[in-house]
Amino acid sequence: MESPFKETVLKGKTALVTGGGSGIGFAISTELGKHGAAVAIMGRRKTVVQEAAAALQAQGIRAIGVEGDVRNIEDAARVVELTVKQLGRLDILVNGAAGNFLSSAEDLSPNGFRTVLDIDSVGTFTMCNAALQYLKKGGPGKAPSEAGVILNISATLHYTAGWYQIHVSAAKAAVDSITRSLALEWGTDYDIRVNGIAPGPIGDTPGMDKLAPEEIKDDPRFEQPLYRLGEKWDIAMAAVYLASDAGKFVNGATLIVDGGIWLSHPRI
Numbered sequence: 001m002e003s004p005f006k007e008t009v010l011k012g013k014t015a016l017v018t019g020g021g022s023g024i025g026f027a028i029s030t031e032l033g034k035h036g037a038a039v040a041i042m043g044r045r046k047t048v049v050q051e052a053a054a055a056l057q058a059q060g061i062r063a064i065g066v067e068g069d070v071r072n073i074e075d076a077a078r079v080v081e082l083t084v085k086q087l088g089r090l091d092i093l094v095n096g097a098a099g100n101f102l103s104s105a106e107d108l109s110p111n112g113f114r115t116v117l118d119i120d121s122v123g124t125f126t127m128c129n130a131a132l133q134y135l136k137k138g139g140p141g142k143a144p145s146e147a148g149v150i151l152n153i154s155a156t157l158h159y160t161a162g163w164y165q166i167h168v169s170a171a172k173a174a175v176d177s178i179t180r181s182l183a184l185e186w187g188t189d190y191d192i193r194v195n196g197i198a199p200g201p202i203g204d205t206p207g208m209d210k211l212a213p214e215e216i217k218d219d220p221r222f223e224q225p226l227y228r229l230g231e232k233w234d235i236a237m238a239a240v241y242l243a244s245d246a247g248k249f250v251n252g253a254t255l256i257v258d259g260g261i262w263l264s265h266p267r268i
């Protein structure tokens with residue numbers, strides 16, 4: 001679908017997208033790039049991030065793929081530094097890396113619970129912590145008045161409760177809380193805007209393949225105008241909006257992009 005935004009809205013910016021090699025993260029990487037940003041893609045699988053970067057380069061986007069795990073503090077620092085070294089600066093940090101699997105609370109081990117919080121919640125803070133010095137107003141490559149933006153990818157399932165997702169619900173609730181705290185502190189101190197995006201069910205993603213019960217696709221409500229699976233593009237457009245000056249007065253918000261589905265059903 002054609003973008004409603006000018007392709008220069010992010011011109012001169014550099015983005016780092018964790019989990020940017022596949023699914024929603026890759027769509028965000030692509031659209032940030034198509035709107036003018038240089039993009040660094042971070043992920044655990046070397047071939048995935050390298051192929052993703054090559055796909056962006058083939059579209060004329062300046063892009064690199066960097067292997068790293070957001071749970072590892074040294075990886076976080078190394079990837080942020082490499083991004084600035086190779087692409088010159090850092091303006092947009094997207095925390096998209098997430099772990100997920102279905103498990104009943106009864107069957108989930110404490111380590112399984114901790115693993116998802118380590119990736120989603122602690123990993124988000126770790127990346128923000130590593131990126132702060134580069135995102136600050138007047139940071140490397142930036143004008144004195146120019147500050148960065150953070151986008152944390154969340155979910156809607158913790159607004160109510162969902163089956164077999166106790167670990168992800170807790171992790172994303174923490175992510176939303178991190179968004180608000182950093183928006184307050186870093187918005188006040190450094191002009192950094194920190195926002196979240198909460199996708200609903202999005203088609204053709206690893207999350208959907210893994211998590212959605214088959215019957216969701218046969219649910220007649222999904223035939224109604226907004227009760228359908230979203231597209232990765234819908235989430236990527238929210239990212240372009242929040243990362244660009246179109247969102248310059250939005251701070252501490254988590255934008256729900258789900259067609260309103262969570263209002264009616266706690267399943268996703």
Ligand code: HXC
Pocket residue numbers: 098099100101102103107108109110111112113115116154155156157168206207208210211268
């Ligand atoms: C129960 C599981 C499990 C499963 C792992 N564990 N998979 N428990 N069911 N299917 C437990 C393990 O038993 C272990 O605990 C602990 O978790 C760590 O497992 P490891 O395999 O050692 O961890 P690791 O290799 O680091 O992998 C972590 C991972 C990750 C979370 C499984 O690889 C992963 O999820 N990858 C998929 C990423 C993904 O799908 N991303 C899209 C997310 S979509 P014990 O006690 O045995 O040591 C999304 C949408 C959210 O986030 C919104 C949804 C509505």
